[in-house]
Amino acid sequence: MYHYLKNLGPTQQVGALFIIVFGLLLLSSIVAFLMSLREHGDDETGDRKRAELKNLDGIIRTSWLMVFVFWVGWLSGPLVALSLFGGLSFFALREFMTLSPTRLGDHRSLVLAFFVVLPLQYWLVATEHFDMFAVFIPVYVFLALPIASALANDPQRFLERNAKLQWGIMVCIYGMSHVPALLMLKFPGYDHRNAFMVFFLVLVVQFCMAVQHLVSRKLKLPPAAPAISMSFNWPSWWIGVFSASLFGALLAGITPWVPGTAFAFSFIACVAGTMGHFVMKALKRDRGIPSWGGNMRAVTGAGGLLDRVDALCFAAPVFFHSARWYFDL
Amino acid sequence: MLAKLMSYFLLGLIRFLTGAQARWHGCPPKAEQRIYFANHQSHADLVMIWAALPKELRHITRAIAAKDYWTKSPFRQWLTTEVFHVIYVSRDRTSDEDPLEPLIEALANGDSIILFPEGTRGHTGEPQAFKAGLYNLATRFPNVVLVPAWINNVQHVLPKGEVVPVPVLCSVTFGAPMQVADGEERRTFLDRARNAVVALRDV
Numbered sequence: 001m002y003h004y005l006k007n008l009g010p011t012q013q014v015g016a017l018f019i020i021v022f023g024l025l026l027l028s029s030i031v032a033f034l035m036s037l038r039e040h041g042d043d044e045t046g047d048r049k050r051a052e053l054k055n056l057d058g059i060i061r062t063s064w065l066m067v068f069v070f071w072v073g074w075l076s077g078p079l080v081a082l083s084l085f086g087g088l089s090f091f092a093l094r095e096f097m098t099l100s101p102t103r104l105g106d107h108r109s110l111v112l113a114f115f116v117v118l119p120l121q122y123w124l125v126a127t128e129h130f131d132m133f134a135v136f137i138p139v140y141v142f143l144a145l146p147i148a149s150a151l152a153n154d155p156q157r158f159l160e161r162n163a164k165l166q167w168g169i170m171v172c173i174y175g176m177s178h179v180p181a182l183l184m185l186k187f188p189g190y191d192h193r194n195a196f197m198v199f200f201l202v203l204v205v206q207f208c209m210a211v212q213h214l215v216s217r218k219l220k221l222p223p224a225a226p227a228i229s230m231s232f233n234w235p236s237w238w239i240g241v242f243s244a245s246l247f248g249a250l251l252a253g254i255t256p257w258v259p260g261t262a263f264a265f266s267f268i269a270c271v272a273g274t275m276g277h278f279v280m281k282a283l284k285r286d287r288g289i290p291s292w293g294g295n296m297r298a299v300t301g302a303g304g305l306l307d308r309v310d311a312l313c314f315a316a317p318v319f320f321h322s323a324r325w326y327f328d329l
Numbered sequence: 330m331l332a333k334l335m336s337y338f339l340l341g342l343i344r345f346l347t348g349a350q351a352r353w354h355g356c357p358p359k360a361e362q363r364i365y366f367a368n369h370q371s372h373a374d375l376v377m378i379w380a381a382l383p384k385e386l387r388h389i390t391r392a393i394a395a396k397d398y399w400t401k402s403p404f405r406q407w408l409t410t411e412v413f414h415v416i417y418v419s420r421d422r423t424s425d426e427d428p429l430e431p432l433i434e435a436l437a438n439g440d441s442i443i444l445f446p447e448g449t450r451g452h453t454g455e456p457q458a459f460k461a462g463l464y465n466l467a468t469r470f471p472n473v474v475l476v477p478a479w480i481n482n483v484q485h486v487l488p489k490g491e492v493v494p495v496p497v498l499c500s501v502t503f504g505a506p507m508q509v510a511d512g513e514e515r516r517t518f519l520d521r522a523r524n525a526v527v528a529l530r531d532v
Contacts, residue, residue: 107495111495
């Protein structure tokens, strides 16, 4: 099986990967459906089981969507993938800015963020200006946007408002744009298989999040920072990061690395991703909401997209730049 | 045909910019004759409710627009009559007809209407005191269901004096239907209606 896959061309390999993943998803959907048919003895356990199942169903549906997006992106080339991720950036930023109330004076800066900074950043990826791509937002945009804000003549909470906008841009545009940027890197001896790198990154980070979540639910240890997150504790974090890194090492076959290096890169991505997710939780607590898509308040029509992708937004830049550094690209 | 394309275009644009989410809290969307009344903070409020309603209701629900402003150019007139099917109300007090007359006509026809009882757009988060129109219509048409609604965030999409809208998520929360109680004073009812709208802000 392994040798068979090894001998396929790169395109066929990616194709095979998608067939396997779609197959696994189909399997989990069928299992979830069969579980939903089961009868339960008393109403209480029945309700609990149904609630759990609904949660699982949500995760499966997100995974379907993610894989479908990747598949379309892969079929139609990097430019379409770039626009897809550009769209994700847009919707994530929309969510972020909705829940970080702005003042009317921020309007011009918001227009710049959505309609100038976002397209420019993705254009820099598309044209492979990687040096500019790395500094465009943290240097130029961060210096330029406050000028637009200051010209709006509203000093109230100026620093706070600018910080919010810049954080939103950093996470939703800068972080997210590094995911499709992986498609553009020319890794030595790794032609036309960059889709695997994106896939590797997403899979490892998602795996880490899932393991950490499940372990912390089972262990029920005292949280490390109860005011921020009731589920975050160091033992489950270590277990999550290590098992995901092992998983990454197992996947070394689809990366340009040997298992040891793949382990190290998975480790880096997982630490950045989980820590990023944790930081975003702190931001959410500051806003007093349980999730970016929370139904608790009237403020939002958000679907909670940011809750799903925030870890990726933090993992991608770190992963991307360490890979570039490693290969000296 | 053109009007239909225009309405699809506007719907797409609004969903792209605001998400245009409807949250039905006190009642389901239902094809009965209703008066939706909401807070008013932006020109886009009307379009926002229009987009948040399900397709079946959108056709039978008519908003109110100021006649002098919305018939000024042929394009505005076309937009408001063909796409939105609004009810024109004249704002100038000189005409001797009752300003509510067009609304009464529409309600008698069986249409649902969208009303902003503050009369004018507010600039702060708190809605201003409601005007009498809602009470008068409610007592005249006791069978029409009154549905309060809270429109959130729309004022951030396009503040006064700006031309480029920014995308932020907005939502319309629809609350539980209410009625004028037997012998209820006009002021008491209007305050109660206003509170019902404000209460939806924190749902």
